[in-house]
Amino acid sequence: MLEIKELTVKFKTPQGELKACDKVSLKIEKGKNLGLVGESGCGKSMTCLAILKLLPAEAQITWGKILFKDENIFKMDSKKLRTVRGDKISMIFQEPMSSLNPVITIGEQLTEAIMTHKQVTQSEAKKQAIELLKKVKIDKPEARFYEYPHNLSGGMRQRVMIAMAISLKPDILIADEPTTALDVTTQAQVLELLDELQREYNMSVLIVSHDFGVIARLADSIAVMYAGEIVEYASSEDLFKNPRHPYTKALLVSLKQMQQKKDNLTVLKGAVCDLTKLPIGCRFKPRCSEADAECKNKITELVEINKGHFVRCHKCKK
Amino acid sequence: MIKYIAKRLLLMVPMLLGISLLTLLIMHLSPGDPTSLRYGLNPEVSGSARAQLKELYNLDKPFVVQYGCWLKRVVTLDFGRSFVDNRPVIDKIKERLPATLLLQISALLLIFSIAIPVGVLSAVKQNSFFDKVTTFLVFIGFATPTFWLALMLMRLFSFELEWFPVSGMSPWYAQYMSLPQRIGDILWHLVLPLVTLAFTGLASLSRYVRYSMLEVIRQDYIRTARAKGLAENRIIFKHALKNALLPVVTILGMTLPALIGGSFIFETIFAWPGMGRLGYMSIMQYDYPTVMGVGIISVFLTLLGILISDILYAAIDPRIRYE
Numbered sequence: 001m002l003e004i005k006e007l008t009v010k011f012k013t014p015q016g017e018l019k020a021c022d023k024v025s026l027k028i029e030k031g032k033n034l035g036l037v038g039e040s041g042c043g044k045s046m047t048c049l050a051i052l053k054l055l056p057a058e059a060q061i062t063w064g065k066i067l068f069k070d071e072n073i074f075k076m077d078s079k080k081l082r083t084v085r086g087d088k089i090s091m092i093f094q095e096p097m098s099s100l101n102p103v104i105t106i107g108e109q110l111t112e113a114i115m116t117h118k119q120v121t122q123s124e125a126k127k128q129a130i131e132l133l134k135k136v137k138i139d140k141p142e143a144r145f146y147e148y149p150h151n152l153s154g155g156m157r158q159r160v161m162i163a164m165a166i167s168l169k170p171d172i173l174i175a176d177e178p179t180t181a182l183d184v185t186t187q188a189q190v191l192e193l194l195d196e197l198q199r200e201y202n203m204s205v206l207i208v209s210h211d212f213g214v215i216a217r218l219a220d221s222i223a224v225m226y227a228g229e230i231v232e233y234a235s236s237e238d239l240f241k242n243p244r245h246p247y248t249k250a251l252l253v254s255l256k257q258m259q260q261k262k263d264n265l266t267v268l269k270g271a272v273c274d275l276t277k278l279p280i281g282c283r284f285k286p287r288c289s290e291a292d293a294e295c296k297n298k299i300t301e302l303v304e305i306n307k308g309h310f311v312r313c314h315k316c317k318k
Numbered sequence: 319m320i321k322y323i324a325k326r327l328l329l330m331v332p333m334l335l336g337i338s339l340l341t342l343l344i345m346h347l348s349p350g351d352p353t354s355l356r357y358g359l360n361p362e363v364s365g366s367a368r369a370q371l372k373e374l375y376n377l378d379k380p381f382v383v384q385y386g387c388w389l390k391r392v393v394t395l396d397f398g399r400s401f402v403d404n405r406p407v408i409d410k411i412k413e414r415l416p417a418t419l420l421l422q423i424s425a426l427l428l429i430f431s432i433a434i435p436v437g438v439l440s441a442v443k444q445n446s447f448f449d450k451v452t453t454f455l456v457f458i459g460f461a462t463p464t465f466w467l468a469l470m471l472m473r474l475f476s477f478e479l480e481w482f483p484v485s486g487m488s489p490w491y492a493q494y495m496s497l498p499q500r501i502g503d504i505l506w507h508l509v510l511p512l513v514t515l516a517f518t519g520l521a522s523l524s525r526y527v528r529y530s531m532l533e534v535i536r537q538d539y540i541r542t543a544r545a546k547g548l549a550e551n552r553i554i555f556k557h558a559l560k561n562a563l564l565p566v567v568t569i570l571g572m573t574l575p576a577l578i579g580g581s582f583i584f585e586t587i588f589a590w591p592g593m594g595r596l597g598y599m600s601i602m603q604y605d606y607p608t609v610m611g612v613g614i615i616s617v618f619l620t621l622l623g624i625l626i627s628d629i630l631y632a633a634i635d636p637r638i639r640y641e
Contacts, residue, residue, distance in 0.1 A: 052544075052545055054541055054544055054545060078550070081547075082547040082548070082549065083547065084547070085544065085545055085546065085547035086545060086546040086547035086548075087547055090545065090546075091545045093538060093541070093542065095538055098537060098538040098539060099538045099539055099541075099542045100539055100542065101539040101542070101543070101557050101560075101561070102539070102561065102635075102636070102637060103560045103561055103564075103634065103635055103636060103637075104556070104557070104560070105636075112546070112548065112552075113546045113547075113548075116546065116547055116548055116549075117547060148636040148637070150636070150637050161542070164542075164546065
């Protein structure tokens with residue numbers, strides 16, 4: 001349904017050009033959830049924002065296309081794009097505290113989303129909005145309707161964001177780190193809510209996180225990103241059982257150690273490479289335990305090593 | 319809400335007391351007194367006549383007693399009589415206040431109705447040709463001294479082109495005009511002072527709006543509004559502008575005292591019969607009661623302006639509550 005093809009996003013910075021996404025290709029199928037995982041600054045958010053053409057002004061899409069129902073989003077005019085935004089594809093963000101407009105009531109922010117895309121009366125939109133607030137389990141929805149975001153806690157605001165995002169029963173919901181800013185109990189509740197809604201509406205959720213635990217809850221397939229590139233892409237089952245890329249393996253090892261409550265986690269040495277000065281060879285090489293001389297100079301491609309299991313590492317053979 | 323306003327009005331009392339005390343003190347600290355101006359240089363007036371006059375005006379009493387006397391009268395809203403022409407101060411102010419209010423309020427309306435759209439547009443189209451031109455004009459506006467601009471406008475539009483009158487508000491023959499004619503005449507006299515006053519105010523306010531708007535359109539909730547598929551107009555005028563105007567309302571409160579204070583020089587240049595000119599003349603003539611009266615009314619209006627801007631602020635920002 002949604003196909004990202006070789007998406008390349010560049011930023012102009014004083015240090016030179018920065019490649020935030022480098023030929024990222026992903027596919028989201030109807031009713032299936034895709035997880036996108038990777039550490040901060042690896043290009044996850046930029047990929048999400050590109051889908052709705054919401055990239056910051058400094059970012060440039062230099063290559064690639066995004067097809068939604070076989071139509072290139074980048075080629076749509078602003079009017080057409082607006083019919084996709086919020087209606088067909090909607091999005092929730094990392095920061096529930098700043099993602100709602102502080103001077104507009106919850107109710108108005110909800111009804112305006114509905115009324116932008118549907119020909120309904122004010123009172124009908126209000127009825128739907130209150131229904132939605134009930135659906136995302138906000139207590140006293142009739143009263144909350146007239147309140148402002150500052151009256152709500154972070155978790156509640158994220159629920160309002162979710163209510164807004166599902167208000168038009170979209171085909172795809174992009175959830176960019178939806179639980180990162182929330183405390184642990186609220187995190188679990190929000191994930192559960194997303195899970196329920198996904199089933200009920202049969203939407204596809206693109207869930208983005210740096211936390212494998214969050215991804216594992218929802219995703220049918222998972223893409224692992226590193227330094228702007230997809231390094232591994234497989235079904236969840238496959239990826240957890242049989243991770244191939246050294247980076248994925250390292251991430252899963254620390255996840256397991258955390259679940260076993262070990263005091264000392266294995267730490268991945270070093271930091272993500274400078275995105276303005278990318279090496280020719282494998283970008284993970286400086287931190288990789290399995291690297292050899294070949295990794296430094298050989299361009300690594302994303303290769304299908306098993307059916308539906310792609311890895312960007314020349315040491316992983318079929 | 320009513321309780322809040324009442325509290326704020328009560329808080330004005332100590333402020334007014336302090337400012338009136340300072341005003342009288344400063345007047346007394348300046349060399350000379352009302353009698354010296356009238357009789358000091360006249361050899362025919364004897365010392366006893368001066369002393370009589372001082373006694374009449376209570377000027378022989380200690381400063382604190384003088385202030386006390388003034389205060390006692392003011393509480394009953396009696397501002398006394400002018401030393402110069404013996405008319406009640408309140409009458410003199412009543413004559414002058416409408417002229418000042420007309421000029422200041424129309425300048426304020428003009429400034430806001432131009433600065434907000436200009437600021438918004440140059441923020442939305444940042445670095446465009448329009449933005450660059452307005453930025454250039456704004457710097458000129460900042461740098462231009464009001465009195466100089468006033469004189470230049472007078473020279474060009476009054477002397478050379480003869481489009482507008484040089485100064486004043488209504489000429490002596492205005493009393494023979496019909497009402498619409500008189501209103502037209504006042505507006506015609508208003509043009510130059512208004513343009514001068516608005517020009518400098520416009521510069522800073524449009525800059526504030528632009529800055530504030532740029533700040534807001536980078537916020538997450540604007541991205542959310544875009545993600546909802548809202549039209550760009552609604553995003554700018556509903557979601558962004560409402561937030562961007564919050565700091566501007568505070569500036570509104572800060573502009574009022576500046577406008578009233580600034581009118582001292584301004585009204586004198588344009589011979590505008592307002593409060594500023596009255597205050598200026600009274601100071602030159604050591605007319606203590608009038609100076610005090612003008613001072614108190616100006617301070618009261620200034621404080622009222624700040625209160626109004628605070629109320630407005632609470633009206634548009636739900637996070638602010640009257641406590």
